[in-house]
Amino acid sequence: MPRKKQPKVWSAEQHTLAKIAMLSDYLQRWFQIFGIASKGENLVYIDGFAGPGEYTNSPHGSPLKAVIAAKTARADSRTSWNAGVIHCVFIEADEERFEHLSERMKPFSGTPEVQIHLVHDQFANGMIRLKDQMPDLFQQTCPKFFFIDPFGAKGVPFATVSDILSNRFTEVLINLDADGIARILRANTSAVYERLLTEIFGDDSWRKISRSSSFSQQCREVLNLYKGNLRKHAQYIFSFEMKTSESALNYFLVFASQHPRGLEKMKEAMKKIDQDGSYRFSDTSVGQTIMFRGDDSNLFSKAMKMHFAGRKVSFEELRDFALNETPFLNPKQMLKQLEADGFITVESSDQRRKGTFNEAKIRSIEFRPET
Numbered sequence: 413m414p415r416k417k418q419p420k421v422w423s424a425e426q427h428t429l430a431k432i433a434m435l436s437d438y439l440q441r442w443f444q445i446f447g448i449a450s451k452g453e454n455l456v457y458i459d460g461f462a463g464p465g466e467y468t469n470s471p472h473g474s475p476l477k478a479v480i481a482a483k484t485a486r487a488d489s490r491t492s493w494n495a496g497v498i499h500c501v502f503i504e505a506d507e508e509r510f511e512h513l514s515e516r517m518k519p520f521s522g523t524p525e526v527q528i529h530l531v532h533d534q535f536a537n538g539m540i541r542l543k544d545q546m547p548d549l550f551q552q553t554c555p556k557f558f559f560i561d562p563f564g565a566k567g568v569p570f571a572t573v574s575d576i577l578s579n580r581f582t583e584v585l586i587n588l589d590a591d592g593i594a595r596i597l598r599a600n601t602s603a604v605y606e607r608l609l610t611e612i613f614g615d616d617s618w619r620k621i622s623r624s625s626s627f628s629q630q631c632r633e634v635l636n637l638y639k640g641n642l643r644k645h646a647q648y649i650f651s652f653e654m655k656t657s658e659s660a661l662n663y664f665l666v667f668a669s670q671h672p673r674g675l676e677k678m679k680e681a682m683k684k685i686d687q688d689g690s691y692r693f694s695d696t697s698v699g700q701t702i703m704f705r706g707d708d709s710n711l712f713s714k715a716m717k718m719h720f721a722g723r724k725v726s727f728e729e730l731r732d733f734a735l736n737e738t739p740f741l742n743p744k745q746m747l748k749q750l751e752a753d754g755f756i757t758v759e760s761s762d763q764r765r766k767g768t769f770n771e772a773k774i775r776s777i778e779f780r781p782e783t
């Protein structure tokens with residue numbers, strides 16, 4: 413929820429700079445990977461809430477960082493580049509910010525390899541117009557990445573997000589204002605707010621959020637519900653928590669992809685700004701010593717053991733669990749611990765050494781039933 417009316421260009425807080433650094437890090441990998449792998453396909457990046465392009469304390473807002481990442485990936489890949497053109501689309505609703513952004517983008521325009529499209533509109537409406545006016549951008553097989561970064565809870569209908577994710581080559585990173593959504597839920601029961609919540613979640617599942625929970629518990633419920641609804645449209649989902657202080661949530665960045673590699677790379681980018689292994693960033697923790705880490709593999713191997721107790725599963729299923737439900741990029745560290753403690757039996761097509769897990773050779777992993 414917008415805390416106060418922002419001027420045309422405002423000063424970025426630490427968490428905003430961290431968010432842009434994470435996005436930029438991921439996009440460089442994304443453009444490079446798809447630039448090499450997607451023969452002849454155009455790559456499409458859409459920033460639905462682009463902003464003015466800069467901050468009073470930083471020259472690079474998300475649009476500039478994205479274009480720089482695109483140009484860098486294109487230049488670095490030289491002869492190994494197989495994809496077609498990179499299209500970068502920026503949607504901004506506010507007229508003054510749109511004008512400012514257009515000025516800031518001028519030095520980057522006019523190159524055939526990285527084409528810039530500026531759309532002055534509301535995100536949801538801009539998407540409808542784009543589909544109508546530039547259908548080529550929405551071709552099934554071209555890789556697309558959407559950054560959806562509103563101020564607050566409004567302006568991102570779930571119907572638009574689910575439509576975006578109906579294409580299997582699409583990924584999204586959404587700024588989910590769980591705190592703002594929880595405030596709407598607490599403060600209002602009018603039909604207008606009921607409609608707003610239904611628009612945000614895509615249905616009336618928000619009615620399940622407990623009215624009697626604490627505020628911070630409600631924010632978690634908002635996140636979990638939103639992720640659950642996204643999961644109907646994407647297989648790989650993970651969130652990063654942005655806080656203004658240790659006790660004050662600001663928003664979650666929620667990533668959704670159809671491919672394990674996408675989430676792997678996003679978690680690598682998230683780790684770079686993460687402060688304690690819990691995939692979170694707090695403005696007040698910048699430069700502080702961390703007392704406890706959130707990526708204790710002991711804890712997560714117990715969770716994995718409980719989740720799969722009594723079942724025989726493939727390595728892929730465990731990889732998906734590790735990606736979606738734990739801080740890790742793969743299940744190997746947790747499996748190593750579980751095997752050492754005698755909780756799993758591994759079937760492999762090669763003579764494996766205990767504690768090593770070659771995904772190409774593992775046939776199945778059987779978990780002991782819980783006693």
Ligand SMILES: C[S@@+](CC[C@H](N)C(=O)[O-])C[C@H]1O[C@@H](n2cnc3c(N)ncnc32)[C@H](O)[C@@H]1O
Binds near residue numbers: 505506
């Ligand atoms: C959080 S700022 C974006 C910051 C930018 N993504 C960055 O990282 O540099 C949100 C922007 O969305 C614009 N905005 C607000 N409602 C909008 C809507 N419905 N559609 C598109 N833009 C909107 C605001 O004017 C503001 O510039």
